[in-house]
Amino acid sequence: MAINPLEHLIDPHKRIYWMFLLSSMVIALIFLWLNPKKRSINLSKKLWLHPSALLDYGYFIFITIFKVTVIFPILIGAKEVALWMNEFLLAKYGFIRITGFSYTQIMMLFTLSLFIFSDFTRYWLHRFLHTIPWLWAFHKVHHSAKVLxxxxxxxxxxxxxxxxxxxxxxxxxxxxxxxxxxxxxxISVVDILGVNALAFVFSFAGSNLRHSHIDISFGIFERFLISPKQHQIHHSKHHINVNFGGFLAIWDWAFHSLVLSKSVNKLKFGIQQNEMKYFNRLHQLILSPFYLLYRNRTK
Incomplete structure (x- = not known):
């Protein structure tokens, strides 16, 4: 796996793959053309050169290198998990082969299963990051962004x-x-450029606008799909425990954490003011969660 952060731009598995950035930019330009009052903030140096944005840029370089050199080498691989699961099922139930499906049908079922189960587990992990205090201490790093x-x-x-x-x-x-x-x-997935086709389509359809000030709503479809504005609402310090979904809003709808765009007007990003001072420097993003956990434990 490449250690150069710029290679995210040519890797379709990454959120900032150039096609995903380009499609988001086109959608954003159309939105701003239709909503001229919102051009000033989105095209302003105050946004793109805000201290929080500059911290994002520097931290992106750090976390990319750290993940490749430290995190990925210690993670168990998906192949090892797949082999274990197959061996477990063989030992438990013996040899079984499901027939009656064409290869195309199996591919489509596999692709859909991966997408839905991945989105479902992403929802719950994200929700746990908010509701379990020690996990929230680390997730505050993400929510400490004052601009998106x-x-x-x-x-x-x-x-x-x-x-x-x-x-x-x-x-x-x-x-x-x-x-x-x-x-x-x-078995294999239906893919586009090696990426699960469903994940690719959703990423191409403006996923980078979630972390932006382009507050696009999906209207009546927001009970099914997470819109950019819904995720921006999630980043609001006054609505921080809602809209945990990744691509799909159905999990928020089913588990009572859904907030629609039309119900929220003004947004102020970040965490509580008394904690913001701990998340203004790169080293603070890494060390402050540990310090705050220790401080709260010894109170």
Missing amino acids: TPLTFYRVHPIESLLFGLRYSLVIGLISGVFIYGFGAM
Whole structure:
């Protein structure tokens, strides 16, 4: 895996892949053309050169290098999980082969299963990061952003990166193991440029606008799909425990954490003012969660 942060631009598995950035830019320009009153903030140096944005840029370089050199080498791989799952099912139930499905049908079912289960587990991990106090201490790093840019997506503490990496390996591995057990080793996803086709489409459809000030709403579809504004509401310090969903809003709808765009007007990003002083420097983003956990424990 490449250590150069700029290679995110040519890797379709990354959020800031050039096609995803370009599509988001086109959508943003159309939105600003239709909403001229919102041009000033989105095209302002005050946004893109805000201290919080500058911290995003520097932290992106750090976390990219840290993940490649420290986190990824210690993570269990999805292949190992898949092999374990297949062996577990063989030992438990013996040899089984599911028939009656074409290869195309199996590919489509596998692709859909991976997408839905991944989005579902992402919802719950994200929700736990808010509702379990010691996890929230680390997730505050992400929510400490006072302005939102596409690189705010990478403003994530290494502990959180480790948890999401583990979630990814378990999801891909467990689902793959089940399908290998039932259908044989010759399984694959429907992909676009090597990426799950559903994930690619959703990423292409403006995913980078979630961490931006382009407050696009999906209207009546917001009970099914998370819009950019819904995620921006999630970053509001007054609405921080809502809209945990990744791509799909159905989990928020089902588990009573959904807030629609039309119900919120003004947004102020960040965390509580008395804690912001701990998250203004790169080293603070890494060390402050540990300090705050220790301080609260010794009170």
